[in-house]
Amino acid sequence: MSGQGQEPQGSPQQATAAGEGPAAPGPRTWPLWEVFVRGKRGLSHVHVGSLHAPDAVMALRNARDVYTRRQEGVSIWVAKASDIAASSPDERDAFFDPAADKVYRHPTFYDVPEDVEYL
Amino acid sequence: MSSDTAATSAAAKPVAAQYLQGLADDALVYAQRLGEWISRGPQIEEDMALANVGLDLLGQARVLLTRVGELDGTGRSEDDLAYFRDEREYRNVHLVEQERGDFGFEMARLLWFSAYQCELYAALRSSADEILAGVAAKALKEVTYHQDHAAQWVVRLGDGTEESHRRMHDALVAVQPYVAELFEDDPASSAAAEAGVGVLPSSLGEAVSARVAAVVEEATLSLPEPSRWRSRGGRDGIHSRPLGYLLAEMQHIARSHPGATW
Numbered sequence: 001m002s003g004q005g006q007e008p009q010g011s012p013q014q015a016t017a018a019g020e021g022p023a024a025p026g027p028r029t030w031p032l033w034e035v036f037v038r039g040k041r042g043l044s045h046v047h048v049g050s051l052h053a054p055d056a057v058m059a060l061r062n063a064r065d066v067y068t069r070r071q072e073g074v075s076i077w078v079a080k081a082s083d084i085a086a087s088s089p090d091e092r093d094a095f096f097d098p099a100a101d102k103v104y105r106h107p108t109f110y111d112v113p114e115d116v117e118y119l
Numbered sequence: 120m121s122s123d124t125a126a127t128s129a130a131a132k133p134v135a136a137q138y139l140q141g142l143a144d145d146a147l148v149y150a151q152r153l154g155e156w157i158s159r160g161p162q163i164e165e166d167m168a169l170a171n172v173g174l175d176l177l178g179q180a181r182v183l184l185t186r187v188g189e190l191d192g193t194g195r196s197e198d199d200l201a202y203f204r205d206e207r208e209y210r211n212v213h214l215v216e217q218e219r220g221d222f223g224f225e226m227a228r229l230l231w232f233s234a235y236q237c238e239l240y241a242a243l244r245s246s247a248d249e250i251l252a253g254v255a256a257k258a259l260k261e262v263t264y265h266q267d268h269a270a271q272w273v274v275r276l277g278d279g280t281e282e283s284h285r286r287m288h289d290a291l292v293a294v295q296p297y298v299a300e301l302f303e304d305d306p307a308s309s310a311a312a313e314a315g316v317g318v319l320p321s322s323l324g325e326a327v328s329a330r331v332a333a334v335v336e337e338a339t340l341s342l343p344e345p346s347r348w349r350s351r352g353g354r355d356g357i358h359s360r361p362l363g364y365l366l367a368e369m370q371h372i373a374r375s376h377p378g379a380t381w
Contacts, residue, residue, distance in 0.1 A: 051164050053164060057271065058271060058275075061267075061268060062164035069167075
């Protein structure tokens with residue numbers, strides 16, 4: 001809810017008698033999910049952002065509501081952010097710089113056929 | 120069939136207008152209520168979800184209100200009908216005008232209302248009024264998602280903690296008195312059904328209840344007994360206290376600055 005311990009007012013139900021329940025885990029303990037949307041058939045899913053949700057099923061629905069309101073996609077993946085192993089910025093030099101002078105790894109020594117759309 | 124492009128005979132027009140007014144007002148008033156959740160949901164994601172639901176309903180209301188203005192011969196626009204009718208001229212059921220309660224109450228209300236709209240729009244796809252049939256076909260996809268959203272939450276709250284189970288139960292009890300009105304055959308609905316434009320509300324009751332019951336059961340809850348008191352009269356313009364306040368908020372800008380555009 002909008003503030004800790006503050007319930008929405010004006011409930012048509014009678015005020016709940018048990019005001020102090022056990023300290024339930026707050027909504028802000030919902031895990032973070034990374035959202036990947038595929039724009040159209042034939043393309044890959046692209047990371048578009050993240051959101052909070054209690055579980056994967058709700059994360060998919062939240063992603064639909066937050067990230068595909070303007071027809072951005074035909075398919076959605078969500079993955080728990082904590083399940084993604086990511087490279088660290090500290091390791092950037094060791095990870096990526098050695099590739100900088102390996103020009104022979106680039107496909108620049110032959111012609112790409114014109115009709116190949118996604119390469 | 121008349122030569123009218125939307126194929127509603129001249130005789131059926133006033134009846135159709137009155138019937139559509141009820142459907143439009145249900146959608147419009149509930150859209151306004153749901154808008155209140157923006158910034159008050161349990162998470163910003165839920166703010167978005169309920170705002171989307173509200174905007175879907177607002178879209179339905181806009182087309183339906185425009186159609187009402189055509190059918191009743193007054194030529195009133197959607198804005199005329201939304202902003203310049205008073206409480207007694209609104210034809211929505213009491214369910215949608217009730218004040219925003221806790222989140223459980225909203226999910227119970229949304230479950231019943233969206234399940235009702237699912238059955239309603241499914242039936243109206245074959246309405247003799249082509250505009251209504253078109254709205255129904257498009258809106259059915261929207262309300263199917265609304266019902267799914269409500270169902271997801273009712274199941275999680277009902278089958279969640281002791282506290283959430285108790286509050287979801289209380290929410291179903293709180294909504295119960297407003298359910299029967301959805302399935303009441305008022306004169307406008309009966310006449311519209313006869314003319315092939317509308318569908319008899321009473322014919323939807325069983326299927327809607329089955330939709331809700333399936334969700335409630337999965338949520339380890341049970342549907343409350345029908346309440347002793349129940350709401351009546353929304354389709355006749357007899358409303359409960361909250362509607363006046365809702366309309367005052369929704370209409371005051373348009374009435375303070377008539378003809379203003381933005």
